[in-house]
Amino acid sequence: MKEVMAVIRMNMMNKTKEALSNAGFSSFTATGRVLGRGKGLVDYRMMKGAEEGVPEALASLGEGPRMIPKRIITLVVPEEKARLAADTIISVNKTGKPGDGKIFILPVLDAMRVRTGETGLKIL
Structure with missing residues (x-):
């Protein structure tokens, strides 16, 4: 089994849920608002969202790197389906711009x- 953990933009949650469901992944967990940032230095004043008056983008204005609101989705899948889950998430979230997110695939020893009290793959 593998855990697929994805950090995505806040506004991509509904599209990601729909894509995962359509790909056969109906069970997952989403964490509410989390804060994070990547290693790249992005000029947040240039964010399109700030120009459009999006509150999260406006809150990030200022000097230096800021923490950006994100969502985390986790799902546990059979090992052979981990890449499909990751590819599904990428297909919806990839814009080619900084902040598209990250996906981590981790081993799961048991569930x-x-x-x-059932264990293993049969609970997926």
Whole structure:
């Protein structure tokens, strides 16, 4: 089993949920608003969102690097489906601009369903 963890833009959540569902990944967890930034130095004053008056973009104006609101999606899938999940997320979130996000694929040793005590792949 693999855990696919994706950090995406806030405004891409609905499109990402729909794409994952259409690709056969109906079960996942999303974390509300998280803050982060990549290693690149981006001039946030030039963000298109700031020009359009988006509150999150306006809040990032100022000197130096700022933390940007993001969402985190995690899903646990059979190992052979991890790449499909990642590719699905990329297909929706890739704009070619800084801030598109990151995807991490991690090993999962086991999983348990609390209600029944079942373990392993059968709970996916």
